[in-house]
Amino acid sequence: MRKLPFVAPIFILILLSTLTFGLERQPNADYRARREALAQKAGPNGIFLIFAGSESEGPNAIYGFHQDENYYYLTGLTDPGGAVLIAPAHITPDGKTRPYTEVLFLPANNRTQEKWTGPKPGPDSPNLQTATGFDRVVALDRIHDMLMEVSPQPFVTLYTNKSEPVDHAIEWLQRTNSFPGFVRVQDGTRQIAELRAVKDPGEAELIRKAVDASVAGHFAAMKAMKPGVTEHQIAALMEYEYERRGCERPAYASIVGSGFNSTVLHYSAGSKVIQDGDIVVLDVAGEYSGYASDITRTLPANGHFTARQREIYDIVLGAQQAAIDAFKSGQSVLTGDGPNSLHKVALDYINSHGKDLHGNPLGQYFIHGLGHRVGLNVHDPGPADKALGPGEVFTIEPGIYIPEESLGVRIEDTFWVDPSGKLINLSGALPHTAEAVEKAMSK
Numbered sequence: 001m002r003k004l005p006f007v008a009p010i011f012i013l014i015l016l017s018t019l020t021f022g023l024e025r026q027p028n029a030d031y032r033a034r035r036e037a038l039a040q041k042a043g044p045n046g047i048f049l050i051f052a053g054s055e056s057e058g059p060n061a062i063y064g065f066h067q068d069e070n071y072y073y074l075t076g077l078t079d080p081g082g083a084v085l086i087a088p089a090h091i092t093p094d095g096k097t098r099p100y101t102e103v104l105f106l107p108a109n110n111r112t113q114e115k116w117t118g119p120k121p122g123p124d125s126p127n128l129q130t131a132t133g134f135d136r137v138v139a140l141d142r143i144h145d146m147l148m149e150v151s152p153q154p155f156v157t158l159y160t161n162k163s164e165p166v167d168h169a170i171e172w173l174q175r176t177n178s179f180p181g182f183v184r185v186q187d188g189t190r191q192i193a194e195l196r197a198v199k200d201p202g203e204a205e206l207i208r209k210a211v212d213a214s215v216a217g218h219f220a221a222m223k224a225m226k227p228g229v230t231e232h233q234i235a236a237l238m239e240y241e242y243e244r245r246g247c248e249r250p251a252y253a254s255i256v257g258s259g260f261n262s263t264v265l266h267y268s269a270g271s272k273v274i275q276d277g278d279i280v281v282l283d284v285a286g287e288y289s290g291y292a293s294d295i296t297r298t299l300p301a302n303g304h305f306t307a308r309q310r311e312i313y314d315i316v317l318g319a320q321q322a323a324i325d326a327f328k329s330g331q332s333v334l335t336g337d338g339p340n341s342l343h344k345v346a347l348d349y350i351n352s353h354g355k356d357l358h359g360n361p362l363g364q365y366f367i368h369g370l371g372h373r374v375g376l377n378v379h380d381p382g383p384a385d386k387a388l389g390p391g392e393v394f395t396i397e398p399g400i401y402i403p404e405e406s407l408g409v410r411i412e413d414t415f416w417v418d419p420s421g422k423l424i425n426l427s428g429a430l431p432h433t434a435e436a437v438e439k440a441m442s443k
Contacts, residue, residue, distance in 0.1 A: 023248065023289040024209075025076045026202040028133025034195060035074050035102050039088040041191040046157040047087040047150060048188055049143070055080035055117060066249075069376040070161045070192045072290055077132060079120050081107040083140060087150040101150045104134040105143060147183065159188025193381035197373065198391035203291065204416055207374065207393055210288035211414050211426040213245035214238075214295050218430055221282055222440045225274070225299050231256040232270035238284045247286030251293055251378045255283035258301060262408030263401040265368060274301045279309050281408050285378075292378040294395050295427050296412035303441040309407065310434050312400050315353045315362065316409045317432060319346040319398040323370060327388075329421030334371045334394060335384045343370040346398045356402060365402050371395040374414055390419050393426075 038048055052075075053068040067078050075084055083105040090098055109122035121128065123139040138146065147158075199207065217238035224237055235254040243249075257267040258278040274280060278301040285293040298313060300306070305313060323342040326332065337344045351363035373380035374393045388394060397412030413427040431437045 023078060024206065024246075025289070026200075026206075028076075030200060030202050031074060031076045032102075032133055033200075035084070035086050036100065037195055038074065038191060039086050039100055039102075041194070042086070042088045042159065043157065044090070046159055047085065047147075048159045048191075049147075050074055050084050050086070050161050050188070050192075052077070052080055052082040067290070068161060069290075070189060070196075073192065073196055073376055075104070075132070077104075079106075081120075081140070083143065084134075085143070085146055085150065098150070102134065102136070103146050103150075104128075104132055104137045105140040105146075106137060107140045151183070156183050158183045158185050159191065160185060161187075161189050161192070189381070196375055196380060197382040197386070198389075199375060199393055199416075200391070203375065204391070204393065206289045206291040207293060207414070207416070208426055210242075210247060210251065210286055210291050210293035211295070212429075213242040213247045213288060214251075214285040214293045215427055215429050216245055217241040217284060217286070218282065218295060218297050219440065221284075221297075222299060222431075222437070223443070225280065225301060225303070225441060227274055227276040227278070227301050229274055230270070231258055231261070231272050231274060231280075234274075234280075234282065235270055235284060238282070239286070242286035247288045249287050251285045251287040255281065255296075257281045257408065260403065260406040262298070263403045263406065264408075265401070276302050277306070279305075279407055279409065281410055283410065283412065285414075287378075290376055292374055292376070292380075293414050293427070294372075294374055294378050294397075294412060295414060295430070296397060296399075296410045297430060297437070298409045298411065299437060299441065304438055305434050308405070309409075311354060312362075312402070312407055312409050313411075313434050315350060316398050316400055316411050317434075318353060319349040319366075320396055320411050320413075322346060322349040323396050323398070324415075324423060324425075327423045329417055329423075330387055330389045332388050333385055334388070335369060340387070342396065346370050346396075350398065350400065357404065362400055362402075365400045366398060367401060368397075368399065371397055388417060390417050390421055392417050 050071050052071045055065045065080055085103040087101040089100045106123045123137055128137045220241045221234050221238050235256045253268050255267055256270055257264055258272055258274040258280040261267045261272055262279050262281040280299045280301055283296040285295045323346045326342060326345045331340050332342050333340050335343055347363050347366055350366050351361040354362050371394050373382045393416045395412050395414055397410060399410035401408040413425050416424045416426055418424050431440045
């Protein structure tokens, strides 16, 4: 009995530690601003109900829980099982004005389950308003009551994030009559993607930290690269280096492909022993506080490019530089073949420089897009044909892959457009030229 007074305080301290967040978190005001911006996209009869991921569903049950990106974007919360309701201000049928409303739902604590998964915040946990930034935090099973309270009847469009765990959540809510009959459910991820395309300063800083840690991993690979090591050993070293600098996990499955494997875009086996004379493509980067980075470098296994390897390398580098030089904020797009297409600039460069062994232009060996947006996902959502402007983060990654020669080269950096419209290479600290790569490998 004498131990009982100490148990509750210790449990509360553990619980409060879960509310301080393991990841580096932006201020609550930043997440609140995103929720308010999303409310403006709801339309006259719309509201948003965005669910957290489920700890027991799909890959989360095997590889560890990873929060739903859209829920994390709007809340900064990393625990599973919650939901957030966002409703714009509206006029009720009786002429009254109802203010903007947001409610955080948390599942009730399950002490038995928490023996397996650890303590989780619940609707009755202390310090929730300060920790989460929500004025109202209620139990998940009160969704019906809140929908009735905030819905602009006689009908409402409920926008939500459609994914497998969410479908299960909606099925449960419908089965338990938590949705009023006047609610129709639609996918709301497009509206969230429109907001996610432009990163605020806090997001840009988190991406920069992911990039900086990943750059360190690439430098380590340059030091360790030599004939006789395996592709997997290089990948493991790089992952160790960026994770010890704060990245919580890989931003994507690491790709280290040598020799013929350098021509396989998503090669993942990592089992080959790197041979003298091989060229090695390293597409490896980490995720920091939920935000991805994406970097690729191509190295000569023995520290020195052959003449042919250097020729192809220089063409790929030239294509990347041509796209960088062509960038115009508010005009340039990553895809297509129009006058503002950066992809076309890079492809034209490749086609006008060098030949394959049969005398044909090399453009046929540039077999993927020039780049993609980066954010909470390494392939962040957003329209591919939209002009790139301030606040956007994306890759520029031309490549040439010639299976006949077991020769693949890709050079990829993560770029950010600053508030003035200037293109900033976040991974620019890494060597780019063939000479700089060889020098870094020799140190």
